[in-house]
Amino acid sequence: MSSNIKKMFSYIVILGLIAMLFGNSTIMAKDKTDIVTMTELIEKEENLTIESWSVYARERTLSIKDQHSFESEVNKLKADFPLFIWKHENNASGWKAIGTYTNAETKNKEIINLMSTRENNQMVTYIIYEVKGSHWDHEAKSFFTTTFEKRTDDIFREKPLIFSCIQGTISDTMDTVLTSEITRLLGVFKGKTIESMKEPNFISVSGQTSLFDQYLEKKHHLNLQLALRTEGLSGKTTFVVGTPIVTFEY
Template identity: 35%
Template sequence: MKKQAYPFIFLLALLFMIVGTCRYSPGEAAGNESLRPLRTIARVLQNNGIEPKQWIVYTREYSQQIQNDAAFFQKLDELKRENRAFRWSFEASHHVKKATGIYKRPFFQEKIQLIMTATKDKPQTYILYEVKGLNWSEKIWEKATKEIEKKSNQLFVKQPTFFTCMNGEFSGNMKGGLFHNALHLLREFQATPVESLQEESLVSLSAYTEQWDSVLPTNDHPMNIQLALRERLGGKTSIVVGTPIITIEY
């Protein structure tokens, strides 16, 4: 992963490629393990005077059984029957069919997507699941975790790999500069930097920590955490932490 390629918005196509490359230690339950880091991220942010705000959990699975339009719409009917509380929409172009279901709960939102893309050989179909919250508390996370595990068992054949991401805001003056504070936060995660990007008002770091079993192989070193700090108007600094990679705008 090249430094200049760090995205502000993580592209869907890149996520498709990366999710399948994450590795887990033998004998570990990948889905449960890959949900744990979000609680750790929230604790580290709070311990450093940073207020956790938006958080996202994201996963997807390739469906080998859906290889034509008939199978796609049959699966869509099944998803609608099993998720009646969701509001569904559908859009299509020459190359892509996408159905989206959204359910807005009191403290977080669930989204299911069924996407089929045309390729030279045969269509590729994915089921995507995302949970997004605008507030953080242990009580909210406990409720969200139960729904995530329940919905994952319904949607996916295999135990999925979850991407987790959280942003926060520090309203005081950060002493020592962005890069110094980014390194301090990485030490809180017991993480070793792998790559970095530094600009006048933005610092982004990729790193590796042995705390978490997920590993994203790169050309040189494995990584499983990304962290970004950006200075904003009014003396505020926004912080985004993701594992194994940032998946929301920063």
């Protein structure tokens, strides 16, 4: 991940991280995953190039109460996903297991992360499933239309919260100001601004769009985030679009 992208994340992750960890989202049923909708819209724009994408599914559960039940859950996942490589980390604060799998043909990576820790005198477990790739193509789209739902059904006990993120570049030389460009991107996603933050070479917008059904109840039904960073005159402009919360590194 480039230093510019990491800097971009540092500006906009604070808004979403707390909500992501403690769950203030509402989910409604839909036929198409957000990542497919997002990529279809971006691919219609000639000057936008997708360089990487990621999807996170997350569930918080209280049903894993001790190390024995944690290991039982891990063993179940190992049986369901035999191609994944697993690592364990246990300490005084809790237990952690991570399974990873990289597709040899597409190079897309899948990660299953179980983390149990004590909160308010009870064990809480976060189950996170991540899929990410360096480019978007027919195989990536096919995964989300044919395989992704089965993956989440096998991993999670209930319907998880799902967060999608796309990173890329804008090919145009930035003759216009960032505010004009982000207004154009808002139009692509049929969004309206709820909150925004602006610096000389950076701008981010948290907004609302009818395209996505999952939203943050305590943030005015926020379900879209956009960010742009430019390296200056004639420099590269990087974009990030996420719904409803941009990705974070754990």
